[in-house]
Amino acid sequence: MNILTIDTSTIVASAAILNEEKLVGEVIINHQKKHSEKLMVAIDHLLCDGGLSIKDIDVFGVVAGPGSFTGLRIGMATTKGFAQALNKPVVGVSSLESLAMNIPCSTGLICPVLDAQRSQTYTGIFHFDQGRLVRDMPDTVMEIDDLIKELQKYPGDIYFLGDGLPRFSEVLLKGCPQGKAVPNYLNMNRASSAAALVLERALKGEISHYRDVEPVYIRPSYAEENYK
Known part of the structure; x- marks a missing residue:
């Protein structure tokens, strides 16, 4: 096929x-x-x-x-x-689901972040379970501060990726110290x-x-x- x-x-x-x-x-x-x-x-x-x-x-x-x-x-x-x-x-x-597939089989949560302008982001939350991508939060548009509050509920590593990182990575990583920004080549x-x-x-x-x-x-x- x-x-x-x-x-x-x-x-x-x-x-x-x-x-x-x-x-x-x-x-x-x-x-x-x-x-x-x-x-x-x-x-x-x-x-x-x-x-x-x-x-x-x-x-x-x-x-x-x-x-x-x-x-x-x-x-x-x-x-x-x-x-x-x-x-x-x-x-x-x-x-957002496609972006999460850029880092297959990773441990922890995956949080794609696309720049939606107006201090907002298109985002979702995912994780891999035995090699299969699982959705933890529906695709949505959120204020960046609201996203941080949501992510602070989760323990463990959080991987951020997407075209919103140049704009939001500093505030995301400050609000979520367990967060990690993926390398640029995985970011698109x-x-x-x-x-x-x-x-x-x-x-x-x-x-x-x-x-x-x-x-x-x-x-x-x-x-x-x-x-x-």
């Missing part, structure tokens, strides 16, 4: 092809957020270098959010276009991490029609809030 997964939820544009045997290839572009210009070219190179065509893809995966509203729409539209044209299923996964969203989740769910038959997969924004946009 060949799976093509796209992640454009942050400034990082990433695509990966994964099957049951191996990671066929991955493209990561971590420079400026021009996903509409870069994504299709990256996917084309990825397919060519992997000796595949788009028709060889059995399931399309997409990181559905939360994250950049524009980025999510680009990734979702691209995925739905492929799935519709080829009549293939789609699996949507969480950007990767389509291969998301693809592992997509493959796991596809093998269980947890797939969707392209019409049924939508972006997960969690909160309304500035424009929507101002309109109200």
